[in-house]
Amino acid sequence: MKIAVLPGDGIGTEIVAEAVRVLGVLDLKLEMETALVGGAAYEAHGHPLPESTLKLAKESDAVLFGAVGDWKYDKLDRPLRPEQAILGLRKNLGLFANFRPAICYEQLVGASSLKPELISGLDILIIRELTGDIYFGAPRGRRTAVDGHFPGADEAFDTMRYSRPEVERIAHVAFQAARKRSKRVTSVDKANVLETFQFWKDIVTEVGKEYPDVELDHMYVDNAAMQLVKAPKKFDVVVTGNMFGDILSDEAAMLTGSIGMLPSASLNSSNQGLYEPSHGSAPDIAGKGVANPLATILSAAMMLRFSLNQPEAAARIESAVQQVLASGLRTGDIWSEGTKRVGTREMGDAVVAAI
Amino acid sequence: MKIAVLPGDGIGTEIVAEAVRVLGVLDLKLEMETALVGGAAYEAHGHPLPESTLKLAKESDAVLFGAVGDWKYDKLDRPLRPEQAILGLRKNLGLFANFRPAICYEQLVGASSLKPELISGLDILIIRELTGDIYFGAPRGRRTAVDGHFPGADEAFDTMRYSRPEVERIAHVAFQAARKRSKRVTSVDKANVLETFQFWKDIVTEVGKEYPDVELDHMYVDNAAMQLVKAPKKFDVVVTGNMFGDILSDEAAMLTGSIGMLPSASLNSSNQGLYEPSHGSAPDIAGKGVANPLATILSAAMMLRFSLNQPEAAARIESAVQQVLASGLRTGDIWSEGTKRVGTREMGDAVVAAI
Ligand SMILES: CC(C)[C@H](C(=O)O)[C@@H](O)C(=O)O
Ligand SMILES: CC(C)[C@H](C(=O)O)[C@@H](O)C(=O)O
Numbered sequence: 001m002k003i004a005v006l007p008g009d010g011i012g013t014e015i016v017a018e019a020v021r022v023l024g025v026l027d028l029k030l031e032m033e034t035a036l037v038g039g040a041a042y043e044a045h046g047h048p049l050p051e052s053t054l055k056l057a058k059e060s061d062a063v064l065f066g067a068v069g070d071w072k073y074d075k076l077d078r079p080l081r082p083e084q085a086i087l088g089l090r091k092n093l094g095l096f097a098n099f100r101p102a103i104c105y106e107q108l109v110g111a112s113s114l115k116p117e118l119i120s121g122l123d124i125l126i127i128r129e130l131t132g133d134i135y136f137g138a139p140r141g142r143r144t145a146v147d148g149h150f151p152g153a154d155e156a157f158d159t160m161r162y163s164r165p166e167v168e169r170i171a172h173v174a175f176q177a178a179r180k181r182s183k184r185v186t187s188v189d190k191a192n193v194l195e196t197f198q199f200w201k202d203i204v205t206e207v208g209k210e211y212p213d214v215e216l217d218h219m220y221v222d223n224a225a226m227q228l229v230k231a232p233k234k235f236d237v238v239v240t241g242n243m244f245g246d247i248l249s250d251e252a253a254m255l256t257g258s259i260g261m262l263p264s265a266s267l268n269s270s271n272q273g274l275y276e277p278s279h280g281s282a283p284d285i286a287g288k289g290v291a292n293p294l295a296t297i298l299s300a301a302m303m304l305r306f307s308l309n310q311p312e313a314a315a316r317i318e319s320a321v322q323q324v325l326a327s328g329l330r331t332g333d334i335w336s337e338g339t340k341r342v343g344t345r346e347m348g349d350a351v352v353a354a355i
Numbered sequence: 356m357k358i359a360v361l362p363g364d365g366i367g368t369e370i371v372a373e374a375v376r377v378l379g380v381l382d383l384k385l386e387m388e389t390a391l392v393g394g395a396a397y398e399a400h401g402h403p404l405p406e407s408t409l410k411l412a413k414e415s416d417a418v419l420f421g422a423v424g425d426w427k428y429d430k431l432d433r434p435l436r437p438e439q440a441i442l443g444l445r446k447n448l449g450l451f452a453n454f455r456p457a458i459c460y461e462q463l464v465g466a467s468s469l470k471p472e473l474i475s476g477l478d479i480l481i482i483r484e485l486t487g488d489i490y491f492g493a494p495r496g497r498r499t500a501v502d503g504h505f506p507g508a509d510e511a512f513d514t515m516r517y518s519r520p521e522v523e524r525i526a527h528v529a530f531q532a533a534r535k536r537s538k539r540v541t542s543v544d545k546a547n548v549l550e551t552f553q554f555w556k557d558i559v560t561e562v563g564k565e566y567p568d569v570e571l572d573h574m575y576v577d578n579a580a581m582q583l584v585k586a587p588k589k590f591d592v593v594v595t596g597n598m599f600g601d602i603l604s605d606e607a608a609m610l611t612g613s614i615g616m617l618p619s620a621s622l623n624s625s626n627q628g629l630y631e632p633s634h635g636s637a638p639d640i641a642g643k644g645v646a647n648p649l650a651t652i653l654s655a656a657m658m659l660r661f662s663l664n665q666p667e668a669a670a671r672i673e674s675a676v677q678q679v680l681a682s683g684l685r686t687g688d689i690w691s692e693g694t695k696r697v698g699t700r701e702m703g704d705a706v707v708a709a710i
Contacts, residue, residue, distance in 0.1 A: 113470060148492075154518065161500075193490055196512055230468055259581075
């Protein structure tokens with residue numbers, strides 16, 4: 001089982017190091033190879049996703065990814081910016097199914113912006129389509145407007161689009177995931193305005209007929225953004241497109257108050273996957289040894305479960321993390337009165353010890 | 356001063372009736388003419404925005420709008436659905452600047468999902484561009500994919516676009532609004548992925564140079580959705596496109612916990628405007644006399660200020676609403692222990708009496 005380890009920028013190196021240590025004590029035959037990605041790769045090779053890194057990712061069973069990005073790369077041309085690496089990996093590996101759990105750990109209820117009764121026990125799974133939509137639609141660019149409000153003016157444009165098989169496959173992923181949970185899917189669209197999402201809604205409805213045991217409802221994206229704030233626990237599995245999923249999965253993650261705890265998985269149709277924490281590269285705290293490694297460690301657990309077929313090892317990591325939380329250790333982002341503040345390395349040590 | 360009164364569907368008739376009564380006791384020369392819109396217009400005339408209604412709206416100084424929509428119209432062809440009326444009015448009247456205040460009234464802090472210290476004193480103004488973006492971009496429709504992941508498959512598509520003058524004019528609106536407030540503008544984009552929003556960001560930055568007294572920052576839409584949950588009070592004026600504005604303005608409104616209190620204004624370049632509550636038609640409580648009319652009454656106040664140049668009359672309405680809240684009257688949506696629950700009509704009576 002081969003893993004491409006891509007730490008990236010900012011806190012990426014620190015948090016991935018802890019996940020790698022945790023994987024190391026599991027008694028599994030794992031071949032891990034590290035490569036540069038993002039700003040770090042740009043500095044060394046002039047490109048955020050060098051050929052060699054992409055090749056390594058392609059020939060691995062899974063990618064363990066840290067985070068990319070730093071303000072210092074903001075002025076680069078778009079194709080050279082760190083985040084292009086992540087878009088490139090998604091596209092080249094065909095990672096169309098993004099799993100973004102939004103879970104509120106009982107011990108961390110107080111970290112949420114929301115009142116405890118609204119967030120305690122939260123367990124949502126957002127499934128975001130990740131290789132289609134306006135992210136990759138063509139044509140896109142700049143041109144002279146020929147119609148609209150100001151014909152003759154300069155304009156910029158992008159194309160939103162979804163094809164039938166793209167919607168079908170992500171819908172199947174959502175219904176199958178729901179079967180393992182409370183059997184409810186909410187499909188989020190904007191069918192009242194967009195052709196793309198009327199099509200989306202129609203196809204999800206069709207696919208839903210193959211899953212009569214799963215309850216399906218539809219919600220407009222603006223309403224979903226509201227309902228997540230008002231009553232997040234009403235959701236179980238949420239399935240949506242790339243753009244809406246980007247916004248809603250981050251909103252839901254932040255609602256838990258502990259985004260430093262949330263892993264994510266991005267899978268292709270052969271279960272090859274990229275695993276990364278839901279949070280970013282946090283350049284402001286990089287190198288200080290204070291970042292929370294748990295989202296990355298839990299991403300490694302998802303990797304064991306989804307791509308490496310090691311559900312027991314995954315469960316060992318997850319219960320070790322639970323134990324560490326129960327013992328009262330906290331990194332700064334989730335610290336509260338009465339708990340013990342620790343750094344990245346100590347948190348990793350604690351998980352290793354608990355395993 | 357001519358006002359087109361378009362109550363629409365659901366609770367629209369009830370709440371608009373109260374706003375009209377309030378306008379009636381202000382001693383202003385207002386000519387008000389009522390017309391059908393949305394589902395009600397479809398039932399009577401076969402179209403959600405009949406020619407006669409559009410004509411009335413065009414020749415009025417302002418439109419006072421209730422709400423449109425009901426599940427029973429979900430099966431109609433898209434062009435006949437109630438929400439097409441609102442899109443048609445925006446487009447035909449050129450209402451490009453949508454003002455969506457998200458304010459938390461001190462007496463209603465408890466109604467929010469958020470912890471009181473995070474929401475108390477909230478006063479954000481979201482300015483959403485309303486006649487461009489993917490809402491109106493062409494081409495759109497269905498076709499056979501020629502490239503992408505599944506060439507040859509059926510696909511649906513839409514076009515996102517903004518022209519330079521469209522972005523310039525909404526940016527000016529935002530900077531000018533910020534000058535009357537705490538002089539801070541956050542422009543929300545997705546410049547890391549979309550050509551349209553790199554263009555948006557560049558132009559907002561340019562326009563910002565004309566307002567050196569206003570502080571400008573830029574935020575990605577996914578991050579904005581998170582920061583609204585984490586620390587909403589950090590925002591002052593937020594300016595964004597039509598699609599992102601749809602999502603973020605609803606999220607922000609729901610954060611206050613009292614969406615039944617939030618008015619909105621949509622203006623064109625001659626200050627002709629459409630005024631409507633931020634909430635919807637709530638068919639589940641329609642006809643029961645329990646809906647909160649205050650968002651509509653406050654929308655009428657915005658109308659007096661922005662389109663009819665009657666700031667004093669606007670202030671009289673606003674302070675009457677404050678007084679009524681202070682006296683402890685509440686409709687069901689904002690009711691809490693220790694306050695007095697009243698219906699739509701009684702709430703209207705109380706505002707009229709306070710004026
Ligand atoms: C970095 C950016 C391109 C990316 C996205 O928009 O998908 C990020 O926000 C994410 O959600 O992984
Ligand atoms: C009804 C719908 C077309 C509309 C929109 O998306 O703009 C609504 O959600 C709004 O925000 O006024």
